[in-house]
Each structure stands twice: as structure tokens, then as C-alpha cells.
Amino acid sequence: MTSLKxxxxxxxxxxxxxxxAVLFVVMPLAMDIxxxxxxxxxxxxxxxxxxxxxxxxxxxxLSLGQGVFFGLGGYCMAMYLKLEASTPEATAxxxxxxxxxxxxxxxxxxLPWFWEPFNSLTFTLLAIIVVPAVFAFIIxxxxxxxxVGGVYFAIITQAIAAILTILIIGQQGYTGGVNGITxxxxxxxxxxxxxxAKYILYYVNGALLIGVLVLCQxxxxxxxxxxxxxxxDQEDRVRFSxxxxxxxxxxxxxxxxxxxxxxxxxxxxxxxFMSPSFVGIVPSIEMVIFCAVGGRLSIFGAVYGTLLVNWAxxxxxxxxxxxxxxxxxxxxxxxVLVFPNGLSGLYQSYLAPLVDRFMGGKGRxxxxxxxxxxxxxxxxxxxxxxx
Amino acid sequence: xxxxKDIVQSRMSRRSLLAGTAATAILMAAGTVSPSFADEVNTTxxxxxxxxxxxxxxxxxxxxxxxxxxxxxxxxxxxxxxxxAMGGVLGRKIEYIQEDGxxxxxxxxxxxxxxxxxxxxxxxxxxxxxxxxxxxxxxxEQYNGMLYYPTFYEGLEQSPNVIYTGQEATQQIIAGIxxxxxxxxxxxxxxxxxDYIWPRTSNKIARKHIEKLGHKVVxxxxxxxxxxxxxxxxxxxxxxxxxxxxxxxxxxxxVAFYKQLKAAGIDxxxxxxxxxxxxxxxxxxxxxxxxxxxxxxxxxxxxxSLDNENNKEFVSAFKEMWGEDxxxxxxxxxAYLGPWLWKAAVEKAGSFDIDKVRLASPGIELxxxxxxxxxxxxxxxxWSKTRIGLAxxxxxxxxxxxxxxxxxxxxxxxxxx
Numbered sequence: 001m002t003s004l005k006x007x008x009x010x011x012x013x014x015x016x017x018x019x020x021a022v023l024f025v026v027m028p029l030a031m032d033i034x035x036x037x038x039x040x041x042x043x044x045x046x047x048x049x050x051x052x053x054x055x056x057x058x059x060x061x062l063s064l065g066q067g068v069f070f071g072l073g074g075y076c077m078a079m080y081l082k083l084e085a086s087t088p089e090a091t092a093x094x095x096x097x098x099x100x101x102x103x104x105x106x107x108x109x110x111l112p113w114f115w116e117p118f119n120s121l122t123f124t125l126l127a128i129i130v131v132p133a134v135f136a137f138i139i140x141x142x143x144x145x146x147x148v149g150g151v152y153f154a155i156i157t158q159a160i161a162a163i164l165t166i167l168i169i170g171q172q173g174y175t176g177g178v179n180g181i182t183x184x185x186x187x188x189x190x191x192x193x194x195x196x197a198k199y200i201l202y203y204v205n206g207a208l209l210i211g212v213l214v215l216c217q218x219x220x221x222x223x224x225x226x227x228x229x230x231x232x233d234q235e236d237r238v239r240f241s242x243x244x245x246x247x248x249x250x251x252x253x254x255x256x257x258x259x260x261x262x263x264x265x266x267x268x269x270x271x272x273f274m275s276p277s278f279v280g281i282v283p284s285i286e287m288v289i290f291c292a293v294g295g296r297l298s299i300f301g302a303v304y305g306t307l308l309v310n311w312a313x314x315x316x317x318x319x320x321x322x323x324x325x326x327x328x329x330x331x332x333x334x335x336v337l338v339f340p341n342g343l344s345g346l347y348q349s350y351l352a353p354l355v356d357r358f359m360g361g362k363g364r365x366x367x368x369x370x371x372x373x374x375x376x377x378x379x380x381x382x383x384x385x386x387x
Numbered sequence: 388x389x390x391x392k393d394i395v396q397s398r399m400s401r402r403s404l405l406a407g408t409a410a411t412a413i414l415m416a417a418g419t420v421s422p423s424f425a426d427e428v429n430t431t432x433x434x435x436x437x438x439x440x441x442x443x444x445x446x447x448x449x450x451x452x453x454x455x456x457x458x459x460x461x462x463x464x465x466x467x468x469x470x471x472a473m474g475g476v477l478g479r480k481i482e483y484i485q486e487d488g489x490x491x492x493x494x495x496x497x498x499x500x501x502x503x504x505x506x507x508x509x510x511x512x513x514x515x516x517x518x519x520x521x522x523x524x525x526x527x528e529q530y531n532g533m534l535y536y537p538t539f540y541e542g543l544e545q546s547p548n549v550i551y552t553g554q555e556a557t558q559q560i561i562a563g564i565x566x567x568x569x570x571x572x573x574x575x576x577x578x579x580x581x582d583y584i585w586p587r588t589s590n591k592i593a594r595k596h597i598e599k600l601g602h603k604v605v606x607x608x609x610x611x612x613x614x615x616x617x618x619x620x621x622x623x624x625x626x627x628x629x630x631x632x633x634x635x636x637x638x639x640x641x642v643a644f645y646k647q648l649k650a651a652g653i654d655x656x657x658x659x660x661x662x663x664x665x666x667x668x669x670x671x672x673x674x675x676x677x678x679x680x681x682x683x684x685x686x687x688x689x690x691x692s693l694d695n696e697n698n699k700e701f702v703s704a705f706k707e708m709w710g711e712d713x714x715x716x717x718x719x720x721x722a723y724l725g726p727w728l729w730k731a732a733v734e735k736a737g738s739f740d741i742d743k744v745r746l747a748s749p750g751i752e753l754x755x756x757x758x759x760x761x762x763x764x765x766x767x768x769x770w771s772k773t774r775i776g777l778a779x780x781x782x783x784x785x786x787x788x789x790x791x792x793x794x795x796x797x798x799x800x801x802x803x804x
Contacts, residue, residue, distance in 0.1 A: 034504045038497065093799070105543055105584060107591070166611065170582060178583045178612070179518040180492065183525045193529050272525055275492050275518070317494075318501070321487040322448045 007221035010359055011352065015300040016213060023206040033195045040202040040270045042310035043209055045070075047263025049291040049302035050216060051256030056288070057296035058220065059252045060232030061149065065157030066260050066287050068164050069132040071279035073261025075168075075175075076131060078274035079115060080124035081184035081192075100181070106173030115174075121188060128265045129258055136257035140250035147246070149235075158281050165280040180275025184268065192269055205266045209303070212259055216299050219255070228252055293335050294342050301344025308343065428477055429739045431531075434507040440479040440739060442467070442726070443486060443502035445513030445523075450490025455638070456515045458670055459537050459722035460485070461709045463512045466726035469704070476730045477739070484508060492522035499523040503530040509739045510535065512725040515718070517541060517585055524549070531741050535725030538718050539665070539687060541588035542798035547745055550728060551768045551796075553721040554688050556589045557803065558794040559665045562773035563686030564596050564633075566788050567663055573630035575603045577660075579620060580635035582609035589635055589665065592803045605629050610636070615643035621651045624660065632662045641671050645679045656682030668716025669782060677782040689720040689758040690776045690784040701757035714782065720757050727753055728763065760793070768796030 008016070027039055048066050056062045088098040096109045103111070117123045139160065143153055168175045176182070184192070191197060219225050227248055230238045239245050268274045277283065286309075294305020312331055316324035339346055434441035444463050446456035467481045475481060484506050486498035495514065502508045503526065510533045514520045517540050527534050527548040534549045542555035567573040576597050580586025586609065594604050605627045608620050617640075624632060632653075636644045648655070648662075655662050662683040669691050672680055691702060691714060701723065705715055728751055733739055736747035752762040762770040770793040776784025 032505075034500060041497075102584070105541075105588060169611065172583065172587075178516075179521045182521045185525075193525070271493060271496065273493070273496070273522060275522070277491055277493065314497075317487050317489065317498075321485045324487065325449050 007218050011355065012217065012300075014355065014359070016210070016217075019213065019300060019303055020206075020210055023209065024203070028199075028202070033198055036202055037198045037270060038314065039307070040198070040205050041267060042307050043205055043303075044263040044267040044270065045287060045290055045310065046209060046303045046306040047212060047266070048260040048287045049294060049306045050212060050299050051259035052288060052291040053294075053296055053299045053302045054216060054219070054228070054259075055252050055256040056291065057298075058225065058232065059228045059249065061249055061253060062154045062288070063157045063253065063256070063284075064154045064281070064288060065159075065161040065284050066256065067279050067281075067284035068157075068161050069136065069257040069260035070264040070267070070283075070287070071164065071168075071274070071276070072132045072135065073128045073264030074268045074274040074278060075181070075264075076118070076124055076127045076261075077265040077268040078181040078184060079118040080121060081187060081268065082181050083111075083115065083119055084187070085183060085185045100176070101183070102176045102179065102181075103173055108173045112174050128261050132257040132261040133254050136254040137250060140253040141246075144246035144249040144253075149249075158284070161279060161281050161284050165276050168276040168279060176275075178276065180273055180277070182273040182275075184272050187269065193272060198270065201266070201270050205270065208262060208266065212262070213299055213303075216259075220299075224248065224251070289332060292342055293332070295344025295347075296342065298342075298344030298347075301342055301347070304343050428737065429509075431740050431742075432507060433509045433739050433741075435479065435509060435739050438475075438479055439482050440476060441482050441484060441506060441508050442729075443499075443506065443508040443511040443513065444483050445486050445488055445495065445498055445502060445511055446515060447488045447490040447519075448485075449487055451638070452488075452490040452515055452519075454674075455670065455718070456488075458716060458719035459513075459515060461713075462537075462705070462715075462719045462723035463726060465705055465708050466723050468708070470726055470730055476733050477737070481726070488513070488519055492516075492518045495519040496522045496526055499526045499532070499534075500530070503527070503532040509533070509733075509741075510726075510729045510744075512537075512722065512729075514538070517583070520544075520549075533729070533741050533744060535722075535729060537722035537725060539721075541585045542800070543588065545766050545768075545798050547767070548741075549767060550725070550748060550763065551798075552724045552728065553718060553769075554771060554773070554794075555768050555796050555798045556585075556592050557797045557800045558688070558768075558771065558773055559686055560589055560593050561596055562790050562794060563663055563665065563684075563775060564593060564600070566686070566775055567631050567661065567684070568597075568600050568602060570788070571630070571658065571661060573602070573661070575605045575627075575629045576631045576633050577605055577624055577627060577629035578607040578633045578635075580609055580666075581612050581614070581637045581640060583612065586635035586637070586666075590633070592800065593633060595803045610640065612638060612640070614640050617644045617647045618651070621647055621653065624653070625651070629660055632660050634662060634664045635666045636664075637666050639674070641667060642674050642676075645675045645683075649679050654682070655680070667778075668718060669714040669784065670716040670719070672778065672782045673714055677778070677780040680778045681780045683778045684787070685776045685778065685784060686773060687717040687776075688771045688773055689717045690774060690786060691715045692776075692783045692785060693758065693774075694786070695757075695759060697755050697759065698757040724753060724756055724761065724769075727755070732763075762793070764796050766796060766798060768798060770795060 028036060048070055052066060082100045086098060086100045091097045091101060094101065094104040096104055099111050143156060169178050186192060227238060227243060231245055231248055235245055290306040290309050291302050293309050295301035313328055316327040335342060429435040444460060446460050447453050448460060467483055470476060471480050484502060486502060488495040488498060502511055512535045514523060514536050515538050520536055524546055528546060532548060535552055536549050537552050539553040539559055540555060578590045578593060580590055590607060597604055606623060664683060664685050665687060667685055702715060706713060731751045732744045732748045735751065736743040748763050749765045750763060754760055758771060764770055772790050773794050774786055775788040777787050779785055
């Protein structure tokens with residue numbers, strides 16, 4: 001029990017259990033497979049939002065390009081699935097059977113070299129982790145070693161998102177262009193489009209999410225996590241204390257990138273395709289919004305924020321197909337104006353004391369960061385990243 | 388404590404009472420529906436009752452594509468209203484469920500699935516871009532739905548679950564190039580387009596056909612969607628002096644392209660170079676401005692100015708429903724055909740079942756189509772005429788040529804791939 005307590009307060013344990021209960025019990029009981037699959041899709045964005053909590057909320061590094069990593073993970077998975085779907089028999093109608101259909105449309109007659117390794121599932125799974133990590137490391141090392149931060153860093157991440165989108169769309173023979181990589185069918189012969197597969201993928205996704213939450217909790221409670229918060233609040237003091245600030249930043253940026261990529265890969269599996277519309281600036285900013293609505297200081301809040309925003313998006317757009325964007329806009333404005341710390345802020349100010357009293361107190365307090373001090377509450381999310 | 392319990396209990400009982408009433412109501416409703424009647428025409432559990440049938444409309448009404456797709460939504464609603472006024476389909480009024488694809492391909496897939504799985508609609512009229520169609524295609528094939536797709540597109544596709552009411556690339560391209568080669572004596576062509584699958588595939592077909600005729604392609608270039616700087620290509624055009632500029636620029640880029648072309652002194656009202664496009668309908672001219680595109684030729688199957696009885700009725704009904712100053716482009720007309728083709732197929736099949744509608748579809752003909760006459764081919768595309776229009780300053784096209792016969796749709800053209 002002592003080891004458990006050291007990285008998780010009672011409140012946090014409760015939070016984790018509640019999320020697990022919601023994911024594994026409440027949702028599957030309350031929803032048919034269509035809605036559950038939609039929720040599974042929303043949950044893949046939660047990986048990105050959790051990454052942003054670490055990166056932005058705890059570390060003060062605002063990245064407006066997380067879609068890049070979501071896309072990298074998603075594309076790695078999609079490339080594997082597409083190769084599996086493009087057997088010579090299934091593509092007999094093409095001029096070059098055995099290559100993905102969009103390559104054939106673009107007069108490519110042989111599989112490009114960088115597609116070859118994606119015939120292997122092991123390589124693909126590794127690539128989902130390694131490719132975004134290396135990419136994030138390069139960006140991070142280039143920026144943080146030169147002490148580029150704050151708004152400048154945010155702008156650069158946006159530029160990278162824009163560049164990657166243009167690259168994917170421009171190289172349509174190799175990437176599927178604007179259409180993306182579509183019509184994915186099986187994973188090692190297992191049909192991912194059946195209802196049964198959707199249930200299984202939903203649970204795999206949920207289990208991964210819980211695993212990621214626990215992992216993040218361990219990171220946050222470690223010395224590294226405390227240093228991270230210290231870097232956010234007083235970067236110079238950390239530096240003067242002899243720590244290499246840039247390494248800490250690079251680590252958290254890479255970590256968030258890998259989380260996003262896992263989300264992207266799960267997205268591809270559950271939705272059945274990947275397209276550049278997840279890589280660009282708009283989806284990247286949307287993901288920051290999920291995180292802000294949930295409360296950028298809480299990894300649990302990020303999950304609820306993602307679910308709430310996406311649920312609202314689906315519901316509004318089904319009910320008012322021509323006006324729904326206004327409803328969504330109003331929701332964001334309300335969150336920023338009324339609850340600057342998002343859902344988790346609401347929880348901390350109203351519910352947490354009650355829960356605390358109910359559970360016999362003392363669970364909290366041990367971690368000053370999950371209950372933001374008064375000064376932090378007044379700092380609107382928009383003001384924070386600029387530091 | 389006791390009081391709380393009481394309240395809870397009374398609430399509980401009220402709730403169960405409500406639930407009970409609801410259940411009875413449902414049972415009663417189920418009793419009144421004579422299942423045998425609805426079942427005859429619907430054996431697969433689609434949303435069909437004795438007097439209604441539900442269909443889906445799935446276009447972008449928000450986002451960057453909304454400006455293009457709105458016309459299709461309006462046309463589909465008009466067709467549905469007219470069909471209902473005539474007594475519906477197999478005696479059932481059509482009710483539509485509209486969903487917004489939000490110019491976002493994954494959203495299209497999500498909403499398509501919702502329409503098919505949750506709402507169990509009997510048909511969906513929708514999509515515009517190829518990307519959105521590619522995104523929903525696996526959904527329609529997996530859940531066995533029926534999609535009526537209105538846009539002219541690149542071909543290379545033939546799904547049992549889609550009826551393509553717009554032209555595929557060869558229909559639009561071959562007649563157009565034949566015409567400029569024969570009537571205008573064109574020998575050299577400069578191909579350009581936006582950089583995605585439709586312009587690229589179309590230009591590939593165009594190039595093969597031009598070379599087959601023994602003429603020359605002097606340049607071929609692509610620009611990203613939304614590109615607005617065409618000066619360099621315009622300079623190249625001036626240098627190479629082609630007889631024909633063959634332009635497949637789409638969306639907002641058109642505005643910049645035609646304005647810059649005019650500003651650079653290329654006068655399309657002169658015989659050389661002449662400009663032939665397959666991507667600018669009356670809708671796009673609204674954005675470009677008639678004075679900037681005056682003299683250009685477009686090859687497609689429909690123009691608002693077509694002079695026939697069907698079209699006059701269609702245009703006046705459309706304007707009555709959606710306003711006097713509206714324009715109708717090729718895709719809008721193709722979208723209008725969707726509900727009518729579906730109605731004809733359902734009535735021929737005597738059933739709403741997707742499989743039966745699919746089997747009944749080939750051979751369906753519409754003599755009331757605003758474009759004149761169309762017939763569904765075995766390959767789910769339409770036989771239709773191809774027409775050449777000359778753009779005028781008022782934003783309308785003047786018909787200068789139409790093929791004598793219907794063009795056969797050929798989504799997988801031999802020798803053009």
C-alpha cells in the first residue's frame with residue numbers, strides 16, 4: 001500500500017477507478033455498438049489531451065501541433081492495414097495489382113521502399129512508438145537546446161503541422177493525398193469492421209488509456225514530474241540548481257508525442273481510415289481545446305474534457321446540422337470565461353472538498369499541484385503559455 | 388430519513404408507471420401497424436412505415452465545402468418535396484434526416500454510419516468531394532446502404548452501393564477535347580489543375596486522348612488546393628502559346644486564377660488561346676465574376692440555360708423554393724436526379740430493400756430530367772449527353788454544342804490508365 005500511496009493519493013485513485021468504471025461498465029451498458037464505437041473514437045483523442053496536460057499544463061510547453069504525432073501514429077497503423085488489404089487478389093482490377101489502390105491511380109508501379117517494412121506488424125507497432133518519438137526529439141532538441149519556448153515554440157509547432165499536411169497532400173502517390181488511406185479491412189486476417197471487433201478494440205483502447213493514466217501518474221509523482229512543474233513556474237531557478245532544463249522539456253515533449261501516436265493508431269483501428277485532416281493546424285488546436293475544457297492540470301480532467309467536447313459536437317451537429325458550430329463556439333467561450341480551469345477546476349473547487357470529507361480527509365494536500373493555488377486559478381489558460 | 392425514502396419510493400413508482408405507460412403505448416402502436424404490409428416492401432428492417440420512408444441527406448453545410456454543397460442539399464430537398472406532392476414513393480411520404488459532413492472526411496464516415504445503423508434510412512443522397520466519398524464508401528458497403536453521389540468525378544470506381552449521378556471523367560473530357568480539336572482546330576494543350584486525385588486522373592485521360600488524336604500537350608502543372616498565385620504558370624502559358632488552356636482548378640483558387648489570367652492580358656474571348664474547363668459551373672462563376680471568365684468554354688452535362696421544358700420547370704421550381712437570385716450548376720442538377728432515380732428504382736423493384744433497389748437500378752430512365760434524358764448503366768453511372776457552354780458576362784453559359792448521342796459511362800477506360 002505504501003508504494004501505491006507514494007504515487008497516487010486517495011482522490012486520484014478514486015478518479016482512476018471512476019474512469020475505469022465509466023469506460024468498462026457504464027458506457028458499454030448504456031450504449032449500442034454504434035455509439036460505443038463513437039466513444040472509442042473520442043477516447044483516442046483523450047491520449048492526445050493527456051499528453052497535453054503533461055506538456056502544457058504541467059510543463060508549460062504549449063504545442064499546437066500534436067495532430068502531427070496523432071497523424072504519424074495513425075498513418076503507421078494505416079500503412080500496415082492498407083498493405084494487408086491490398087493483396088494481389090483484392091486489387092486484381094488495377095494496372096499493378098498488389099499495391100495500394102491510390103498508388104495505382106497515381107501511376108506508381110512498385111511499392112515505395114519506405115512502405116516495405118510496414119508489411120510487418122512488429123515493425124509497425126515499433127514504428128508507432130519510435131517514429132513520433134524520434135521526430136519529437138529532433139524538434140525538441142532543436143528548439144529547447146536553443147531555449148526557444150513559449151509563443152515561439154507554439155508557432156513553430158503550428159508551422160510543422162502545416163508543413164506535414166502539405167507534404168502528405170502533395171505526395172498523394174505515396175500517402176493517399178487529401179483522401180487519406182481508406183478502406184482498411186483486416187488486422188492479421190482479423191476483420192476489424194465487425195461489431196465484435198469493435199467491442200474488442202474499444203476495450204483494448206480503454207485498457208491502454210488506463211495504462212497511460214497510471215504511467216502518467218507515475219511520471220508526475222516522480223522527481224521528474226516535480227521538476228517539470230518547477231520548470232514551468234521558475235525555469236531559471238531550476239537551471240541555476242544545476243538541472244538541464246532542456247532535457248526535461250525534450251523528455252516531456254517526446255512522451256506526449258508517443259501518447260498522441262498511440263491514440264492515432266487506435267483511431268485508425270477503430271475508424272478504419274486515416275486522413276491528413278487530423279494532422280493539420282485545426283485538429284491540433286481542437287485537441288488543445290479538449291485539454292483546456294477538461295482542465296489542463298488534470299490528466300483525468302483531460303479524458304472527461306475530450307469526451308464532453310466530442311459528445312457535444314456529435315449531439316449538436318445531429319440536432320442542428322446547420323447551426324451546431326455556434327453551439328460549440330458558445331461552449332468554448334463559456335468554459336474560458338466561467339471555468340478557466342475547466343472541468344477539473346470545477347471538481348477541485350466544489351466536489352473535491354465533499355469527497356475528501358466523505359473519505360476522511362488527508363488524501364489531498366499531499367500534492368499542491370492538483371489543487372491549484374489561488375494565484376493559479378486567476379491565471380487564465382491563455383495567459384499561461386506565454387510565460 | 389423515512390421521508391426521503393418515501394419520496395424516493397413515490398418517484399420510483401411514478402417512473403415505473405411512466406415506463407409502463409410508454410411500454411403500453413409502444414405495444415399499442417405496434418399493434419396498429421399491420422406488420423405484413425410494411426414487411427412486404429421492406430424485409431430488412433429499414434425505416435419504412437405504412438405512410439413514411441426515411442432517407443438521409445449527407446452534405447457539408449458548414450466548413451469550406453459548404454458553399455459548393457449547399458446547392459446539392461437544396462436540389463435534393465426540392466426533389467423530395469416534389470415527389471411527396473405527387474404521392475411519395477410506393478404510397479409513402481419521404482422524410483429526410485439531414486446530417487452535416489462539416490467538410491471533414493471522418494465526420495462524413497461517422498454520419499454515414501449513423502444514418503445507416505441508427506436511423507436505418509432507405510437511401511442516402513450525399514457527398515461531394517471524392518475524399519468524402521472514399522471515406523463513406525466502406526461504410527456503405529459494410530452496412531449495405533445506397534448512396535446517390537452527385538458530383539462529376541475521376542471514375543476508377545464502381546461500387547454496388549453507389550449510384551453516380553454526375554459524369555465520370557471520360558464522359559466530360561473526351562467529347563470536350565474532340566470538340567475543340569475539330570471545331571476550333573486546336574493542336575496544342577496546356578493542362579493544369581488543383582493537386583488531388585480528380586484533376587490528376589482527368590488530365591491523365593485528357594493527355595492520352597490528346598495524344599491519340601495526334602496533338603500535343605505542351606505543359607502540365609498542379610497547384611495545392613486553395614492556391615492563389617498563378618502568375619508563374621500564366622507566364623509559362625504566354626511563353627508556350629498553347630491553343631487550349633485546359634483548366635481543372637477547383638474551389639476558391641478559381642477566383643484568383645481567372646482574375647490573374649485576365650490581368651495578364653490573356654483575353655479568352657479571342658480564339659487563341661481558348662480556355663476549356665471541366666470544373667467551373669455557374670456556382671463557381673458567382674465567385675469568379677462573369678466579366679473575369681467571359682469567353683471560356685466549359686464541358687459538362689448541364690447548364691442552367693438549357694432550353695427545354697423539363698429544365699424550365701426545374702429552374703422555376705428551384706427559384707420558387709430557394710429564391711430568385713440563385714444559380715444552378717451541373718452538380719446541383721445531378722443531385723436533383725438522385726431522389727427521382729431512387730424513386731423509380733424502388734417502384735420498379737416494388738420494394739425498399741437495398742438489394743432489390745440495386746438490382747432494379749440499371750436501365751432506369753428519367754425522361755423528366757432537367758438535362759433532358761438519362762439512363763442508369765449496368766456500372767451504376769448515368770448515360771448522359773456532354774455539352775459545351777460559352778461563359779457570358781451575366782454568369783451563365785450559352786450552349787454551343789451538345790453530343791448527338793448519350794455518352795456511355797466508362798469508369799475504367801481501357802487504354803487511358
